Amino acid sequence: MRIKLMAGNWKMHKLARELPEFFRAFAAAVGFVDEDAFPASTQVLFAVPYPLLDPATKAANSSMPGCIRIAAQNVHQDAQGAFTGEVSVPMLKDLGVGATLIGHSERRQYFGETDAAVAKKTKAVVEADMLPIVCVGETLAEREAGTTEAVVRRQVEAVLADLPNPGHLVFAYEPVWAIGTGRSATAAQAQEVHAFLRGLVRKRYGDGIADGMRLLYGGSANPANIGELMAQPDIDGALVGGASLKPDDFAKMVKAAQQAH
Numbered sequence: 001m002r003i004k005l006m007a008g009n010w011k012m013h014k015l016a017r018e019l020p021e022f023f024r025a026f027a028a029a030v031g032f033v034d035e036d037a038f039p040a041s042t043q044v045l046f047a048v049p050y051p052l053l054d055p056a057t058k059a060a061n062s063s064m065p066g067c068i069r070i071a072a073q074n075v076h077q078d079a080q081g082a083f084t085g086e087v088s089v090p091m092l093k094d095l096g097v098g099a100t101l102i103g104h105s106e107r108r109q110y111f112g113e114t115d116a117a118v119a120k121k122t123k124a125v126v127e128a129d130m131l132p133i134v135c136v137g138e139t140l141a142e143r144e145a146g147t148t149e150a151v152v153r154r155q156v157e158a159v160l161a162d163l164p165n166p167g168h169l170v171f172a173y174e175p176v177w178a179i180g181t182g183r184s185a186t187a188a189q190a191q192e193v194h195a196f197l198r199g200l201v202r203k204r205y206g207d208g209i210a211d212g213m214r215l216l217y218g219g220s221a222n223p224a225n226i227g228e229l230m231a232q233p234d235i236d237g238a239l240v241g242g243a244s245l246k247p248d249d250f251a252k253m254v255k256a257a258q259q260a261h
């Protein structure tokens, strides 16, 4: 049984002063207040901008101690060096941050992140025993050209090629055409790619790791479609942009995930 993971991605939104109220409202809406009252079947995580890592950790722990993980949205592959503007794995660990997104399509699209860079970042995060959430997914043109599986295979295999043991690795399948568009993949479309992705993991590592790896769906996931998505056998959670900015909406999604398979 895989532990479900509901992850919010705040992208470049929110200010530190807004966080105490956000987590108070989220705790009230989701209905748990501390670790003991928190259903172990579903983890909740928020990936926040670097300046919010510490304030978000404090605000979440103040409203709902031990219930929420705070993650970064990106990390550099080297431990240190002359890389102005970048943040390393040891720096995240130093702050007590144990998880990060890697290779989000916005990083690939606007900041030129390549499959090779995503693979190096993932390796650095896995070697530090942290939780990497690696994002993959095709553009609309690639889907329409019938190359969805080829694109996902290329992105996934780049990451797995240099990773003898994937550790806590999580993949998020985020079709680029579904991100921020209000046009989610259907549950069937998402399941099809998730099953394909799990098959790639199976080929590389065998059944134990493939059956244990969590695969998230992302792209216009919202309270109305999350139930159907979570009912799919290979969907273990969601990576949620817009709806994770609203405490009531994200709370509804977390509760739907708790009730799913």
Ligand code: 13P
Residues within 6 Å of the ligand: 009, 104, 174, 178, 179, 180, 181, 182, 218, 219, 220, 221, 239, 240, 241, 242, 243
């Ligand atoms: P939306 O949920 O806003 O479509 O964003 C998805 C996403 O990019 C999460 O990483």
